[in-house]
Amino acid sequence: MIKFIEKIQNHVISRRSFLGMSAGAIAAVSLTGCGLTKVATKQAEEIAKAEGQWLTAACWHNCGGRCLNKAYVVDGVVVRQKTDDTHPDTPDYIQQRGCARGRSQRHQVFGVDRIKYPMKRKHWEPGGGKKELRGKDEWVRISWDEALDTVAGEIKRIREKYGSNSILVTGGSEMPRTLGLYGGHSTHWGTTSWGTWRWGPNKFGMEDGYTEHSINDRLDLRNSELVVIWGGNPAWSAGGSPMYHYLQAKKAGAKFIIIDPIYTDTSETLEAQWVPIYPGTDHAMALGMAYTLVTEDNPALNPLIDWDFLNRCTVGFDAAHVPPGADPKENLKDYILGTFDGVPKTPEWAAEICGVDPEAIRDIARKIGKTKRVALFTAWAAARTNNSDSWPQMFMSLGAMTGHMGQPGRMTGVSCHFATGNGGPYLVKPGGNGLPVIKNPVTDRINDNEMWETILTGKYTAGYNKKKDINIQLIYHGYNAVLQTRSAMNKGIEAHRKVEFVVSHSHFLTTNSKYADIILPATTEWEREGGFSNGNREMLIHYTRITQPLFEAKHDQWMAIEIGKRLGLKAEDIYPLSEKQQIFNQLAGATVIKEDGSGMEKLVTITAGDIAAMGVAGKPQQGRITLQEFREKGIYQVERKPGDKYGHIAYEKFRQNPEANKLKTESGKLEIHSKGLADLIKNYGFTEIRPIPTYNRAIEGYEDTFKDWDNKIKGEYPLQIINPHYFRRSHSIFDNIPQLREVYPNPVFLSAKDAKKRGIKNGDTVLVKSRHGKVLRTASVTERLMPGVVGLPHGAWAEIDEKTGIDKAGADNILTGPIATGQGTAGWNTCIGEVEKYNGEALIPDVKWPQRII
Numbered sequence: 001m002i003k004f005i006e007k008i009q010n011h012v013i014s015r016r017s018f019l020g021m022s023a024g025a026i027a028a029v030s031l032t033g034c035g036l037t038k039v040a041t042k043q044a045e046e047i048a049k050a051e052g053q054w055l056t057a058a059c060w061h062n063c064g065g066r067c068l069n070k071a072y073v074v075d076g077v078v079v080r081q082k083t084d085d086t087h088p089d090t091p092d093y094i095q096q097r098g099c100a101r102g103r104s105q106r107h108q109v110f111g112v113d114r115i116k117y118p119m120k121r122k123h124w125e126p127g128g129g130k131k132e133l134r135g136k137d138e139w140v141r142i143s144w145d146e147a148l149d150t151v152a153g154e155i156k157r158i159r160e161k162y163g164s165n166s167i168l169v170t171g172g173s174e175m176p177r178t179l180g181l182y183g184g185h186s187t188h189w190g191t192t193s194w195g196t197w198r199w200g201p202n203k204f205g206m207e208d209g210y211t212e213h214s215i216n217d218r219l220d221l222r223n224s225e226l227v228v229i230w231g232g233n234p235a236w237s238a239g240g241s242p243m244y245h246y247l248q249a250k251k252a253g254a255k256f257i258i259i260d261p262i263y264t265d266t267s268e269t270l271e272a273q274w275v276p277i278y279p280g281t282d283h284a285m286a287l288g289m290a291y292t293l294v295t296e297d298n299p300a301l302n303p304l305i306d307w308d309f310l311n312r313c314t315v316g317f318d319a320a321h322v323p324p325g326a327d328p329k330e331n332l333k334d335y336i337l338g339t340f341d342g343v344p345k346t347p348e349w350a351a352e353i354c355g356v357d358p359e360a361i362r363d364i365a366r367k368i369g370k371t372k373r374v375a376l377f378t379a380w381a382a383a384r385t386n387n388s389d390s391w392p393q394m395f396m397s398l399g400a401m402t403g404h405m406g407q408p409g410r411m412t413g414v415s416c417h418f419a420t421g422n423g424g425p426y427l428v429k430p431g432g433n434g435l436p437v438i439k440n441p442v443t444d445r446i447n448d449n450e451m452w453e454t455i456l457t458g459k460y461t462a463g464y465n466k467k468k469d470i471n472i473q474l475i476y477h478g479y480n481a482v483l484q485t486r487s488a489m490n491k492g493i494e495a496h497r498k499v500e501f502v503v504s505h506s507h508f509l510t511t512n513s514k515y516a517d518i519i520l521p522a523t524t525e526w527e528r529e530g531g532f533s534n535g536n537r538e539m540l541i542h543y544t545r546i547t548q549p550l551f552e553a554k555h556d557q558w559m560a561i562e563i564g565k566r567l568g569l570k571a572e573d574i575y576p577l578s579e580k581q582q583i584f585n586q587l588a589g590a591t592v593i594k595e596d597g598s599g600m601e602k603l604v605t606i607t608a609g610d611i612a613a614m615g616v617a618g619k620p621q622q623g624r625i626t627l628q629e630f631r632e633k634g635i636y637q638v639e640r641k642p643g644d645k646y647g648h649i650a651y652e653k654f655r656q657n658p659e660a661n662k663l664k665t666e667s668g669k670l671e672i673h674s675k676g677l678a679d680l681i682k683n684y685g686f687t688e689i690r691p692i693p694t695y696n697r698a699i700e701g702y703e704d705t706f707k708d709w710d711n712k713i714k715g716e717y718p719l720q721i722i723n724p725h726y727f728r729r730s731h732s733i734f735d736n737i738p739q740l741r742e743v744y745p746n747p748v749f750l751s752a753k754d755a756k757k758r759g760i761k762n763g764d765t766v767l768v769k770s771r772h773g774k775v776l777r778t779a780s781v782t783e784r785l786m787p788g789v790v791g792l793p794h795g796a797w798a799e800i801d802e803k804t805g806i807d808k809a810g811a812d813n814i815l816t817g818p819i820a821t822g823q824g825t826a827g828w829n830t831c832i833g834e835v836e837k838y839n840g841e842a843l844i845p846d847v848k849w850p851q852r853i854i
């Protein structure tokens with residue numbers, strides 16, 4: 001590796017003295033105080049002039065995009081970055097362009113705050129050692145040998161004393177392989193991104209059992225005349241090209257309606273009709289619309305309902321169509337009309353709950369019913385709410401009632417993340433890495449919402465009427481950020497201060513690592529052999545190594561092996577294949593759609609020479625492109641054009657012939673009455689629902705902002721707090737990047753009306769509180785937010801003032817509660833709270849905070 005990096009690595013780096021080692025940053029940022037100024041500036045100038053190479057650089061985050069990023073590398077130093085220019089950009093054959101985060105990747109990889117060496121909490125000793133100091137203790141550098149011996153020693157000691165299930169591994173990582181072979185470990189589970197779209201839809205009938213496939217592809221979206229987006233802000237939360245797909249639909253003439261508490265950049269860009277709604281109340285609005293459809297439909301004079309679709313393809317809409325054996329009263333139509341409960345779900349009934357004007361509810365219902373080709377979309381945010389297990393079923397029922405499914409320009413389903421506006425199976429994908437699965441002998445699985453409480457109370461819900469005892473004493477943080485990204489963070493911190501040992505594999509002093517005893521420095525994807533990234537269905541990215549491992553960082557796989565060896569396991573049992581072999585297997589197994597669309601074929605041509613050069617085992621093969629071409633370009637993208645053979649219409653065959661193309665439900669049809677769904681939810685052991693999609697009031701939802709609902713008197717927590725996914729970060733990742741902090745200041749968004757009522761002005765420091773915690777943020781006062789709703793961006797790294805217990809960073813999960821409902825749903829968008837002007841010291845911008853350098 002280049003001498004320049006060695007020089008810097010060997011130098012004592014002082015705090016705030018140097019913002020990353022990429023030449024661009026070095027040229028731009030003052031190095032005064034570190035003594036390297038002259039060397040660095042001179043080197044930077046030399047490097048900037050030198051010949052280098054564009055390499056494909058990983059952008060490996062779960063950000064809703066998957067883009068092509070390239071790094072210009074001169075002798076091991078990244079000089080600049082760019083994005084996709086592998087072919088000219090057209091609306092059909094689009095470039096996979098990156099965002100500001102991707103282009104700041106080098107500031108992450110070469111960040112001065114990287115964990116450089118294994119670190120130990122100063123007062124740690126076997127058994128815990130001043131556990132209350134976790135999160136505020138000093139850190140000391142230790143050797144890799146000491147670190148690995150300590151971790152292996154604690155795993156062994158704690159397993160012998162408390163049993164294998166006292167070890168909780170969080171997130172996905174390499175350690176489950178080692179621990180799987182060493183008696184096993186407890187795990188946690190949750191619905192994360194998908195909310196109630198996670199497991200329920202498979203029971204009532206999603207095509208392919210996979211929610212991302214339930215909409216048509218992007219070229220077909222141009223056939224839609226009306227696109228209704230029920231919560232979804234791809235302009236912020238679906239990087240890459242999704243917004244561009246929506247824009248093409250707009251250009252082709254589609255009108256947009258967006259139902260969202262925020263007037264988002266998506267609404268603005270698409271010139272949508274904005275329908276503000278209280279979070280978690282979408283179901284009520286949908287029922288009000290369904291009421292309009294049912295009461296105004298007249299097959300001859302005013303057809304609003306697609307009876308043919310309902311009768312042939314669904315069960316449970318009316319008494320005549322409930323599944324065999326079911327109570328005929330248990331049908332959606334009678335629920336809508338209030339036949340048995342005496343409550344017709346009129347637009348007026350809905351309006352009281354959701355805050356949308358009854359006339360607007362009627363108007364949108366009529367538009368959806370009357371327009372020929374409608375795309376009815378939702379993203380996951382509205383389903384990341386408590387007690388919303390019936391919402392996906394209601395949403396799909398609305399699509400079924402209006403027949404917007406299974407035909408060109410007509411679709412109903414989730415349009416989110418990298419599949420936003422572009423459903424369908426992958427047209428190109430990597431092969432498997434060939435690693436054998438290692439089974440975990442321990443069966444204890446704790447729901448995310450209960451995870452921290454379980455550590456504190458020793459009990460978790462293990463099914464209907466079933467609680468189990470458990471004594472977690474070791475938290476093993478692999479590749480994840482759960483202390484930051486799961487609910488009830490204050491309880492999480494308490495839990496971290498209770499157990500005997502906490503270890504974290506990490507790039508930075510993240511929240512997981514801050515509250516740990518031992519931190520093991522992990523390499524980033526830029527420091528590894530390479531890998532693959534695919535998201536949207538049309539392309540596969542193959543990235544390569546950009547730099548050698550920095551400082552003493554190691555691959556997580558290496559750590560898993562080294563710890564395993566100390567536990568008496570064999571390296572080849574944990575990882576029988578080298579990193580290179582795993583990559584080779586993915587290359588050799590990569591497939592692409594055949595030109596006639598009839599199936600998949602090999603993507604990469606691999607020669608005997610390629611195999612020898614990689615030093616792996618394998619057979620030469622013939623594919624679509626050479627390995628060299630794939631590596632050089634870094635991407636294979638299927639060229640799309642209207643009328644090609646790669647399009648996708650969700651539910652097409654099902655609609656044509658539901659008997660021959662059954663969905664994977666008990667009845668084979670889309671189940672508006674689904675006993676399977678109700679049973680599934682009951683069996684989780686948290687809360688119950690009916691087989692038909694009734695509106696269920698949420699714990700800590702809109703209704704709970706009132707102490708007296710009938711007289712509409714607000715309570716102690718009158719505001720609803722939601723967490724838009726924010727530009728600065730991909731979840732918690734990138735939050736520490738100064739350049740991004742400067743551009744995206746991470747305020748809390750308040751409606752002008754709520755701010756005025758509380759005497760809060762734009763830029764004021766405000767205290768945001770819920771039953772579960774308190775955070776500070778700077779107020780961004782806006783007319784673009786529905787009064788009663790607060791937008792606290794998701795993912796800020798908690799920075800807790802130990803004296804006041806207040807988090808200065810505005811970490812969303814300080815405010816969320818440990819509430820488990822339905823399918824163990826991640827209910828983050830149901831949170832109620834209050835905001836007030838803060839009387840203490842005003843916040844200084846995050847970008848001016850000291851970096852977390854240890």
Ligand SMILES: Nc1nc2c(c(=O)[nH]1)N[C@H]1C(S)=C(S)[C@@H](COP(=O)(O)OP(=O)(O)OC[C@H]3O[C@@H](n4cnc5c(=O)[nH]c(N)nc54)[C@H](O)[C@@H]3O)O[C@H]1N2
Pocket residue numbers: 062171192193194478479480481482484485486487505506507508510522523524525556723724725730731732733794812813816828829
């Ligand atoms: N309140 C609230 N909470 C939420 C949400 C919300 O809207 N509101 N959204 C939720 C959603 S949708 C999601 S998907 C989750 C995301 O939850 P997480 O997946 O926990 O979030 P990330 O911040 O992406 O965490 C990934 C971590 O892994 C680290 N990492 C990356 N690569 C490697 C590696 O190779 N080795 C090691 N050792 N570490 C690595 C990163 O540095 C980062 O710390 O958060 C959820 N949490």
Ligand SMILES: Nc1nc2c(c(=O)[nH]1)N[C@H]1C(S)=C(S)[C@@H](COP(=O)(O)OP(=O)(O)OC[C@H]3O[C@@H](n4cnc5c(=O)[nH]c(N)nc54)[C@H](O)[C@@H]3O)O[C@H]1N2
Pocket residue numbers: 062063064065193194230231232233234236237238239259260261262264277278279280281282379380381382383385416417722723724725726727728729730731732794795829
């Ligand atoms: N920049 C960035 N992009 C990301 C991520 C990130 O962390 N940062 N995370 C990625 C991941 S893993 C995921 S899962 C996706 C999440 O993607 P989404 O679920 O689409 O993301 P959100 O930003 O939470 O919410 C989208 C919109 O829904 C609205 N909304 C919130 N609650 C409700 C509700 O109850 N009803 C209605 N109608 N609207 C509601 C919000 O106001 C927001 O405008 O984003 C991905 N994209």
Ligand code: SF4
Pocket residue numbers: 059060061063064065066067068069097098099100101102103238239240730
């Ligand atoms: S959208 Fe995601 S993958 Fe694309 S450049 Fe941004 S951070 Fe990277």
Ligand SMILES: [Mo]
Pocket residue numbers: 192193194
């Ligand atoms: Mo997510």
